[in-house]
Amino acid sequence: xxxxxxxxxxxxxxxxxxxGPVVLVFHxxxxxxxxxxxGAKAAYDVGVRLLAVNRPGYGSSTPFASTHTSVxxxxxxxxxxxxxxxxxxxxxxxxxxxxxxxxxxxxxxxTSLALVSAEANVVTDTGxxxxxxxxxxxxxxxxxxxxxxxxxxxxxxxxxxxLAELPEPDAAVLREFDxxxxxxxxxxALVKPEGYLRDAALLHREWDFDVRAIRCPTTLxxxxxxxxxxxxxxxxxxxxxxxxxxxxxxxSHLAALLSHWPTILRRLETATG
Numbered sequence: 191x192x193x194x195x196x197x198x199x200x201x202x203x204x205x206x207x208x209x210g211p212v213v214l215v216f217h218x219x220x221x222x223x224x225x226x227x228x229g230a231k232a233a234y235d236v237g238v239r240l241l242a243v244n245r246p247g248y249g250s251s252t253p254f255a256s257t258h259t260s261v262x263x264x265x266x267x268x269x270x271x272x273x274x275x276x277x278x279x280x281x282x283x284x285x286x287x288x289x290x291x292x293x294x295x296x297x298x299x300x301t302s303l304a305l306v307s308a309e310a311n312v313v314t315d316t317g318x319x320x321x322x323x324x325x326x327x328x329x330x331x332x333x334x335x336x337x338x339x340x341x342x343x344x345x346x347x348x349x350x351x352x353l354a355e356l357p358e359p360d361a362a363v364l365r366e367f368d369x370x371x372x373x374x375x376x377x378x379a380l381v382k383p384e385g386y387l388r389d390a391a392l393l394h395r396e397w398d399f400d401v402r403a404i405r406c407p408t409t410l411x412x413x414x415x416x417x418x419x420x421x422x423x424x425x426x427x428x429x430x431x432x433x434x435x436x437x438x439x440x441x442s443h444l445a446a447l448l449s450h451w452p453t454i455l456r457r458l459e460t461a462t463g
Contacts, residue, residue: 192250195267199252202244202378203268207233211301212274213458214265215242216292218283218307219389220379222248225282225447228367232451236459241277243268245288247384249377255321256388257398258291266296278458280304282447283419284389287311287397290430294403302461303404304454305433306411306447310422311401314394323391331387340380345373352376359415359442363449401429407461408433411454413441 192200204223207213207230215226226242233240245261246254254260269277278301281289286308293300315323338355342348349372353361364372380386408430412419414437423435436457438446447454 193268193271195264199246199254199264200250201246201252201264201268202248202250203242205239205241206230207239208237210237210239211459212277213238213240213455214277214279214289214292215240216279216281216285216289217242217245217248218285220376220386221282221285222375222378224371224375224378227371228448229451229455232455236452236455238278238455238459244378245385245389247382247386247388248379249381249385251385253382253384257320257392258288259295259398261288262292262295262399265292266299269299275299276301278302278304278461280306280447280454280458281308283307283443284309284393287393290401290404291397291399293406293408294399294401297403297405300406302458303406303408304411304458305408305426306454307413307416307419307443308410308422308426309393309418310425311397312394312422312425313396315391316395320388320391320395323395324387327387327390328383331383331390335380335383338376338380340377342373345369348373348376357443360444363442363445366448401426404430404433409454409457409461410435411438411446411450412436413438413443413446415441416443416446419443419446 223242244251286305349369
């Protein structure tokens with residue numbers, strides 16, 4: 191489903207669960223709103239409503255020169271359109287910085303925050319503009335995109351190629367879903383280059399918000415087997431001093447969310463209460 195912003199841009203979204211409190215899900219990269227669909231049963235059981243929006247350039251969301259704060263403004267506008275006052279939020283992987291950006295810049299709109307396998311802001315790209323970074327990344331990304339072949343209408347073949355490009359622990363988690371689900375996730379994530387490239391270009395540059403401004407109850411969720419997230423957790427903990435760290439035993443990057451939806455959603459509800 192699509193919604194249109196005041197400037198005419200379209201954003202593709204998904205919502206499911208119950209009519210209860212809203213939990214906004216910021217997807218990772220390469221990923222889409224479809225990651226929230228994996229939590230539909232847990233949302234129903236816990237009594238919340240999941241809402242996930244494709245960032246600009248993913249799927250049929252209009253490409254845009256987005257930043258973390260522009261995405262936060264888009265989300266706030268959507269909440270106004272739908273009459274939603276406050277949400278809890280989940281940021282998965284690269285989506286963690288976008289969820290944090292929303293929490294930091296719209297503190298009155300968020301009740302609690304879960305940063306799952308979140309990437310730290312390790313600044314390694316200091317040259318040129320974001321657009322320059324996008325263009326530097328484009329050739330390698332397009333070569334990899336061609337290898338995956340997201341336009342293939344053979345769901346099983348596309349799913350197999352996409353899974354082959356993921357770390358095996360993450361691929362194993364996704365194999366619990368059917369080929370059609372995996373293929374459409376790959377299609378939405380990769381059919382346009384703009385979303386992926388924008389995320390990649392922004393990740394290792396100075397973010398345009400201060401994580402120290404986050405005031406809501408925050409939990410850092412890290413899989414024990416996810417070395418990058420575990421090392422990044424200290425970065426977040428130093429800057430969000432009231433954040434709690436939860437290490438999930440024998441858990442990989444993607445499984446930190448997909449295998450722990452009920453626990454994460456219940457913690458968000460407890461923190462909100």
